[in-house]
Amino acid sequence: MGKIVIRVPATSANLGPGFDSIGVALHLYLTVIVEEETERWRVNHALGPDVPTDDQNLIVQAALTVNPQLKPHQLTVMSDIPVARGLGSSSTAIIAGVKIANELGEMDLSLADQVTLAAKIEGHPDNVAPALLGDVVIANFDGEKATTVKLAMPDDIKLLGFIKNQPLLTADSRKVLPDQLPRQQAVRGSSVANVMVAALATKNWQLASHLMEQDQFHETARTKLVPELPKIREVAHQFGIYGTYLSGAGPTIGTFGTEPQLIVLRQKLTDMGMIGSLRIFAIDRQGATVNAE
Ligand code: HSE
Numbered sequence: 303m304g305k306i307v308i309r310v311p312a313t314s315a316n317l318g319p320g321f322d323s324i325g326v327a328l329h330l331y332l333t334v335i336v337e338e339e340t341e342r343w344r345v346n347h348a349l350g351p352d353v354p355t356d357d358q359n360l361i362v363q364a365a366l367t368v369n370p371q372l373k374p375h376q377l378t379v380m381s382d383i384p385v386a387r388g389l390g391s392s393s394t395a396i397i398a399g400v401k402i403a404n405e406l407g408e409m410d411l412s413l414a415d416q417v418t419l420a421a422k423i424e425g426h427p428d429n430v431a432p433a434l435l436g437d438v439v440i441a442n443f444d445g446e447k448a449t450t451v452k453l454a455m456p457d458d459i460k461l462l463g464f465i466k467n468q469p470l471l472t473a474d475s476r477k478v479l480p481d482q483l484p485r486q487q488a489v490r491g492s493s494v495a496n497v498m499v500a501a502l503a504t505k506n507w508q509l510a511s512h513l514m515e516q517d518q519f520h521e522t523a524r525t526k527l528v529p530e531l532p533k534i535r536e537v538a539h540q541f542g543i544y545g546t547y548l549s550g551a552g553p554t555i556g557t558f559g560t561e562p563q564l565i566v567l568r569q570k571l572t573d574m575g576m577i578g579s580l581r582i583f584a585i586d587r588q589g590a591t592v593n594a595e
Pocket of ligand 1: 315316321322323426428429472475476520550551
């Protein structure tokens, strides 16, 4: 067997009101090279001591969950995606695992099956679906089956990510969320999300980007963990830029805009001395790829 090269994009989830159900794929990647069969799983990487190098690695765990019969192989993993920053790093590992199972196990899984298997492992579909399919994906997972619709982000729109230096675990960020919402607020949250998706589908970016800032489900509660969110939103508005939201569970904050808009905003935030990195990402349109060498 030759080598198999799997490349999976980072993702930014929620997009405001699309809590646990909308995400977008970014030009920032995890690459896994599947090499020769070995006695035990071996994962070569330079991602630090916290990332396992054996069958405890999340990529291998995901692959074995999908297909427990797989024979151990050597993997080499490279990733530019910061961990626990709200950019879908664990979802990239899960999608890589699903792809490995599909290739080595010759399973011939459909994309629909792959997204369901990945959502079962991750628990929600908003990162795994765009990591697999690319672009912006609206997804639902009922615990058994995931359903998705892929839409196209406007051609000229990119994402500025303000990536904080400290990690924030999704589990910790979910602990601050309210267990219940008053009915009126839930209806408002749902209608904002519905119209935002309709606006994305009909290429009404002006409307979509405004509604992206009207989440009712999670951002208010999480602002105490990521107080930079309202500040960045306010500065963006000074330049007429709408579409700032908490990326996934945070702590990264995303702002959509054209590249010239985002360059101006990045400069302003840099001048303000915001602590963290500021990176502009293009949208990944194709999702995970698999190539045999
Ligand atoms: N949607 C999840 C959350 C994180 O906001 O907690 C990404 O899956």
